[in-house]
Amino acid sequence: MGLTSNKVLVLAIVLAVLLFVGTVWWWPRLSRRTWWAVVGRVGLLLVTQLSVFVCVALAVNQAFGFYADWADLFGREKGQGVVVNHTVGRGSGGPLEVVGTSPVTDQGSAQPQVGGQIQKIDVFGRRTRIATPAYVYLPPEYFQSAYRTRTFPVAVVLTGYPGTAEALVDKLNYPRTARELAKDGRMQPMILVMLRPTVAPPRDTECVDIPGGPQTESFFAKDLPNAVRAHYRAGGKPGSWGIIGDSTGGYCALKLAMHHPDAYAAGAGLSPYYKAPHDPTTGDLFHGDELLRRRADLLWFIKHQPAPDTSLLVTSSKAGESNYKTTLKFIERVQATNLTRISSIILESGGHNFNTWRREIPAALQWMSGRLNEG
Template sequence: MGLTSNKVLALAVVFAVLLFAGTVWYWPRLARRNWRAVSGRVGLLFATQLAIFASIGLAANQAFGFYASWADLFGQESGQGVVVDHNAAGSRAGPLQVIDTQEVGVTGGARPQIGGQIQKVDIVGPATRIATPAFVYLPPEYFQPQYRTRTFPAAVVLTGYPGTAQALIKGLHYPQTAHELAKTGKMQPMILVMLRPTVAPPRDTECVDVPGGPQTETFFAKDLPDAVMAHYRVGKKPGSWGIIGDSTGGYCALKLAIHHPRSYAAAVGLSPYYKAPLDPTTGDLFHGDKALQNRADLRWYLTHMPAPDTSLLVSSSKVGEANYKATLKFIEQVQSKGLTRISSIILDSGGHNFNTWRREIPGALQWLSGRLSDR
């Protein structure tokens, strides 16, 4: 059974309840002062607390999508994706291949013409050879006859680190939110390409082209849009593409739009930071290359490089977010650059969590939609 299985969570909860009941039941029998009784009390307390913590951890992982599997949890997920070429009887070969479909959790979601569709895909970057799974949300209009020749704007949607792509659907409800906003006329229908920035697991590459390592920035700036445009009816002009993410994904989104405004016309950073960290999860990202390290610092980049022609949206909270002061400084700095446009969502309070981001996503998607064209 998988790490995110409901059965695993249910078994952990039942086990914790049984251990708690057993501790209450057997405690009087272990009230003596000999070593066996003391060892029994210690063992019961330890096992009960461990079971409770395991249940809470599993529930939190399901809610927030930190890890996708046991191998992911224990840092054993290191294999790259395998490219499968299909013959004429199956799907065509290419950098993007659809491997499964699922309905959107909305009324009428069983019919793509009403609810749209979520496709699970495998993407292999021709330039970087990075392979990663993703989910693609196609709006209902994509399947309706009157729109059969229309192209749609697209937005790349990124999780934080470690994160799971499924959390963007189950936890942050991006497809459902996009469906509702388009249905009520608050945003135009858009294709969403949902994945995590960790495309070289388990390493957190911070969307950097690592010297001698994964070329993650190139993957997101070139390979990913090219693969999607080759497979779907997506607008091919720079103004057709946006990118949004939370936490690490928010930093990546801002950086990609700043570094590659011809790839992404707009970017949203929900609770982002503005400089790539160096820690055990990232390893040595820059290999002593100070210029590369500076380039990954968004504030340094905006100070020393020409202002990019792109639109940015950042979010934070006055209480509950560690990035509040840094965000205000970033907004002020972008305002002074002229060509780069900046907007913000500042909540009175809200932590670095899914509940906060769910409050910001509807406004962020409306903002993003208003800055993208369908051509």
């Protein structure tokens, strides 16, 4: 049974209830002042509280999608990470392979021309030799005969760290939200490419081209768009690609749009931060390269580098988000440029969590749709 399985959560709850009942039942028998009775009482309390903690942890992980499975939780992820000197393109000879398909949930029909389709893919970077899984949402129009010659704008959607790509589909509901917004005429039909920014798990690469390490920024700026365009009717003209993410993914989205405006015409950061951290999950990202370190600081970049011709969206909350003051400072600095465009969503309150981002995603997708060309 998987870490996110409902059966695991139910089993943990049942075990916690049984331990609670057992504690009540055995407590009178352990009321004596002997050493074994004291040890028994301590043991029952410890095991019961531990079981309650496990239940809460499992429920929180299901709600927020921090870890996908047991291997992910314990740092022994089975999925392929960075591939060095790898022959790109297994089987089909291309940079992208579809490994599974499914309909969009709650759409009332399994036919893709009615509700769209979600495809699970493997992407192989020809330049960077990075391989990573992802999900692609294709809107209903993609399968309709009236649109058979049309290319579609694309939004790359990134999770936070450690995050799972599955959470973008079934927790943050990006495909369903995009379908409903397009159906109501509030945004144009778009292809969504959903994945983790962590393409070299378990390391948090922060979308940096690490000297002597994974070239993550180049993967997202070059390899990923090229792979998607080679397989799908995805926009190839300037201004047809955007990128959006939350937390770490939000930082990456802003940075990629700022560093590569030729690749991404719009970047939206939901609860982003503005500077790559240095901690045990990242390790040394810059290896003494001071310019690389400064370029990864978005406040420094927007002040000291030529303003990029791109559109940016940032979000925060007056209460509940630690990035509020920094976000206001970033907005002020972008406004001082003559070329970069900045928009914001500022909530009165909202924490750094899925519930907050679900409140922001519809408006963010509408904003992005209005800034991308058809292809």
